[in-house]
Amino acid sequence: MPRLVKNEAIVECHRQFLPKDSDLTAVQNRTDVVPLSLWVSQTEALSALGVDGVWVDSDETLDALTDTLSQLALLAIHFPAFVDGRGFSLGRLARERHQFSGELRAFGYVLQDQAHFLRRCGFDAMDFRQGTDLNSAIESLADFTEHYQASVDQPRPLFRRRT
Amino acid sequence: MYVYDSYDHHIVRERVAQFRRQTERYLAGDLTDEEFLPLRLQNGLYIQRVAPMLRIAVPYGLLSSRQLRKLAHITREYDKGYAHFTTRQNLQLNWPQLEDVPDILAELAEVEMHAIQTSGNCIRNVTSDQFAGVAPDEITDPRPYCEIIRQWSTFHPEFAFLPRKFKIAVCGSAQDRAAILVHDIGLQLVVNDAGETGFRVYVGGGLGRTPVIGSLIREFLPEQHLLTYLEAILRTYNLLGRRDNKFKARIKILVKATGPEEFAKKVEAEWAHVRDGETTLTQTEIERAKSFFTLPQYQADAAADLTALKAEHKAFARWIERNVKDHKRPGYKAVILSLKPTGVAPGDVTDTQLEAIADIADQYSFGEVRATHEQNVVLADVREADLFEVWQKAKTHGFATPNIGTLTDMICCPGGDFCSLANAKSIPIAEAIQRRFEDMDYLYDLGDLTLNISGCMNACGHHHVGHIGILGVDKKGEEFYQVQLGGSASNDASLGTVLGPSFGRDDVPDVIQKILDVYVERRLQEELFLDTYRRIGVQPFKERIYAKAS
Numbered sequence: 001m002p003r004l005v006k007n008e009a010i011v012e013c014h015r016q017f018l019p020k021d022s023d024l025t026a027v028q029n030r031t032d033v034v035p036l037s038l039w040v041s042q043t044e045a046l047s048a049l050g051v052d053g054v055w056v057d058s059d060e061t062l063d064a065l066t067d068t069l070s071q072l073a074l075l076a077i078h079f080p081a082f083v084d085g086r087g088f089s090l091g092r093l094a095r096e097r098h099q100f101s102g103e104l105r106a107f108g109y110v111l112q113d114q115a116h117f118l119r120r121c122g123f124d125a126m127d128f129r130q131g132t133d134l135n136s137a138i139e140s141l142a143d144f145t146e147h148y149q150a151s152v153d154q155p156r157p158l159f160r161r162r163t
Numbered sequence: 164m165y166v167y168d169s170y171d172h173h174i175v176r177e178r179v180a181q182f183r184r185q186t187e188r189y190l191a192g193d194l195t196d197e198e199f200l201p202l203r204l205q206n207g208l209y210i211q212r213v214a215p216m217l218r219i220a221v222p223y224g225l226l227s228s229r230q231l232r233k234l235a236h237i238t239r240e241y242d243k244g245y246a247h248f249t250t251r252q253n254l255q256l257n258w259p260q261l262e263d264v265p266d267i268l269a270e271l272a273e274v275e276m277h278a279i280q281t282s283g284n285c286i287r288n289v290t291s292d293q294f295a296g297v298a299p300d301e302i303t304d305p306r307p308y309c310e311i312i313r314q315w316s317t318f319h320p321e322f323a324f325l326p327r328k329f330k331i332a333v334c335g336s337a338q339d340r341a342a343i344l345v346h347d348i349g350l351q352l353v354v355n356d357a358g359e360t361g362f363r364v365y366v367g368g369g370l371g372r373t374p375v376i377g378s379l380i381r382e383f384l385p386e387q388h389l390l391t392y393l394e395a396i397l398r399t400y401n402l403l404g405r406r407d408n409k410f411k412a413r414i415k416i417l418v419k420a421t422g423p424e425e426f427a428k429k430v431e432a433e434w435a436h437v438r439d440g441e442t443t444l445t446q447t448e449i450e451r452a453k454s455f456f457t458l459p460q461y462q463a464d465a466a467a468d469l470t471a472l473k474a475e476h477k478a479f480a481r482w483i484e485r486n487v488k489d490h491k492r493p494g495y496k497a498v499i500l501s502l503k504p505t506g507v508a509p510g511d512v513t514d515t516q517l518e519a520i521a522d523i524a525d526q527y528s529f530g531e532v533r534a535t536h537e538q539n540v541v542l543a544d545v546r547e548a549d550l551f552e553v554w555q556k557a558k559t560h561g562f563a564t565p566n567i568g569t570l571t572d573m574i575c576c577p578g579g580d581f582c583s584l585a586n587a588k589s590i591p592i593a594e595a596i597q598r599r600f601e602d603m604d605y606l607y608d609l610g611d612l613t614l615n616i617s618g619c620m621n622a623c624g625h626h627h628v629g630h631i632g633i634l635g636v637d638k639k640g641e642e643f644y645q646v647q648l649g650g651s652a653s654n655d656a657s658l659g660t661v662l663g664p665s666f667g668r669d670d671v672p673d674v675i676q677k678i679l680d681v682y683v684e685r686r687l688q689e690e691l692f693l694d695t696y697r698r699i700g701v702q703p704f705k706e707r708i709y710a711k712a713s
C-alpha cells in the first residue's frame with residue numbers, strides 16, 4: 001500500500017490506479033481511480049458503479065471535467081517527472097476555477113522539496129517518490145511560512161496583508 | 164533602494180534554512196544528483212568545469228555600499244578574492260565550495276541579498292535600465308515595478324518548474340537600455356493619452372540558439388493589472404510550452420508556433436479569469452514600492468565648469484566624454500566605472516576593488532551603485548564638482564579606462580575558461596582584441612560600437628545583438644569563431660548576420676581590423692558603424708575578409 005502525506009499526516013491509500021488505456025471492464029472496485037479519458041467517455045456507467053476518483057496526466061486539461069468534477073472525491077494529478085510543472089497550474093485551476101473541494105493528490109515523481117509549492121497550489125495529498133522520509137516531507141510542507149503571492153492556501157497576496 | 168521589512172527577511176531566512184537542509188540531504192545521499200540539480204540551480208549554484216559557481220542575485224542591478232563590502236568579504240573568505248559581473252546584472256563567484264554555500268547564503272541574507280532564481284527553469288532575476296531614476300529620457304522610473312515583479316516571482320508556487328528559464332526586463336525610458344525585445348517578456352512603461360501609467364507588453368524575444376525579437380501582444384496594460392497579466396502569460400506558457408525538447412522549450416518557440424496574435428488571444432482568455440482578482444495591484448502597493456525610490460538629497464551647488472580641468476588633463480577630458488552620462492538633475496552626472504581594462508576578463512572585480520567602489524559610492528553617490536548588463540558599474544548621482552576627484556579615484560583602482568561604448572567595452576561570457584557548456588574560450592578573444600585596439604584615438608574615431616562574445620550558442624554574451632558578434636564554435640574538437648555583423652539590442656533591435664566561415668583564434672583580431680577598415684573607408688561623415696552596415700550590407704565586409712590572398 002502506498003503511504004502518502006495528507007494534510008500533514010501519513011496515511012495509507014488502498015485505491016488502485018487504472019492505467020491510461022483502461023476500459024470499463026478494468027474497473028474492479030468503486031475505489032478504483034480511473035484515467036480521465038475513461039471517465040469522460042463513461043461518466044454515467046462509472047457513476048453508477050460508485051467510482052469517485054479520476055487521475056489526470058500532466059499534458060491533459062480539466063476542461064472535460066467541468067460538469068462532473070463535483071461528483072469526485074479524488075482528483076489525482078500525475079507528475080511524470082518532478083521537473084514537469086504543469087501539475088501546479090492544474091492544481092490551482094481545479095481549486096480556483098472549478099471550485100473542486102475533494103482530495104487533490106499529486107502522484108508520480110514528486111519530491112518533498114515541492115511539498116510547500118504543491119500545498120500552495122491546492123494539493124492536500126502527496127504521494128512522494130519512493131524512499132522519501134515522510135516525516136521529513138511533512139516538515140518540508142512548512143519550508144516557507146510566509147509568501148508573497150496569492151494562491152489557493154492564501155488567496156490574498158502579501159501586499160494586501162502587509163502591516 | 165528597496166529596504167527589506169520583517170516579511171522579506173523572514174522569507175530569505177527560510178530559504179537559507181531550506182537550502183541548508185537540501186545540501187545536507189544531498190551530501191547524505193538522500194537526493195540524487197539529478198534531483199539536486201534543479202534545486203541547486205534555483206539557488207544559483209552550478210557545478211562547473213573546474214569548481215562550483217554561485218550566481219548571486221542583484222535585483223535589477225542595484226547594490227548598496229554595505230552589500231558591496233559584504234560581497235568583498237565573501238569573495239575573500241569563500242573564494243579566490245574576485246567576482247564576476249554577468250550580462251544579467253548579477254554577480255558570480257567562480258570558486259566556492261559546495262559545503263560553504265549555505266553559509267555564504269546566510270551571510271548574504273544579512274545584507275538583504277540571496278541567490279534565489281538566478282538559474283534554473285523558473286522566473287529569473289528581473290533586469291532593467293542602469294540609469295533608472297536618473298536618465299534624462301525617462302518616462303517613468305521602472306524600479307518600483309521591478310521590485311513588485313521581484314516579490315511576485317520569488318517562490319511563485321505555480322511557476323517554479325517551467326518548461327525553461329524565463330526572463331523579464333522592464334524599460335522606463337524612450338531609449339531601451341534594458342534590451343526588452345530580447346527577453347521572454349519585455350515591458351515598456353508608457354503613459355497613455357489619459358495620463359495613466361501602463362505597459363506595452365512584448366513576449367517571446369530571446370537569444371540562444373534560436374534568436375527572436377519579441378512580439379507586441381498588448382499595446383497598453385494599465386499598471387494595476389501588471390501581475391495578473393504576467394500570471395496569465397506564465398500560466399499559458401507553463402501549460403502549453405514544449406517540454407519534450409529543451410531547445411524548443413522557451414516561450415519564443417511557443418509564440419512562434421501559435422503565432423503572436425493567437426498567443427495574445429490565449430493570454431487574454433486566461434487573463435479574463437484572473438483580472439481584477441486579489442493579485443490586482445492596489446494604489447497603496449504601487450505607492451509603497453515607489454516610496455523606496457525617491458530622489459536623494461540633491462544639492463544646489465553641484466554644478467561645475469570643467470573646461471579648464473579638461474584642457475589641462477586630456478585623459479580626464481576623454482573620460483568625461485565616454486564614461487560620464489547626462490543626468491535628469493542639472494549639476495549631476497552618472498559615471499560609469501569601466502570593468503574592461505585590457506588584460507582583465509570583462510566584468511571581473513577583485514575584493515579590494517569592490518571595497519573601493521563602496522567607498523567611492525559612499526563619498527560621491529549616496530552609497531549606491533548599479534551593475535549594468537554591459538558588465539560595468541554605474542555611480543548614478545555624482546556632483547559635477549566631484550567628477551575630477553572621482554576620476555582620480557577611479558584611476559587609482561583601475562576603473563577609469565575611458566572606453567565605455569567603444570569597441571573594447573566588450574560584453575563577454577565566461578566561456579571555456581569556466582563554463583562547462585562552452586564550445587570555445589571567450590576571455591582570451593576579448594583580451595586579444597583589447598590588446599590589438601589599445602589606441603584610444605582610434606577607438607574614439609570609430610565611435611559607438613558594441614562587440615559581444617559568447618563561448619557557445621547559449622549566447623550569454625549576447626553575440627546576436629552586438630554590432631559585431633563573435634560566437635565560439637567547435638569544429639571536430641577545435642575551437643573556432645564565427646563572426647556576425649549588424650546586431651542591436653536597442654529600440655531598433657536586430658539580429659546579426661553571419662559573415663561566413665569561422666576563423667581560428669589567432670585570426671580574430673585581423674578579421675576585426677578588416678571589418679573596421681571597411682567601415683572607416685565606407686562611412687559617410689559622422690555615420691556610426693551600425694548605420695554604415697545597414698546602408699551597405701554585409702557584402703563589402705565579406706569581400707574584404709574572404710578575399711583570396713593574391
Ligand code: SF4
Nearest residue numbers: 576582585618619623
Ligand atoms: S554562452 Fe555558452 S560558454 Fe558562454 S557562459 Fe553561456 S553557456 Fe557558457
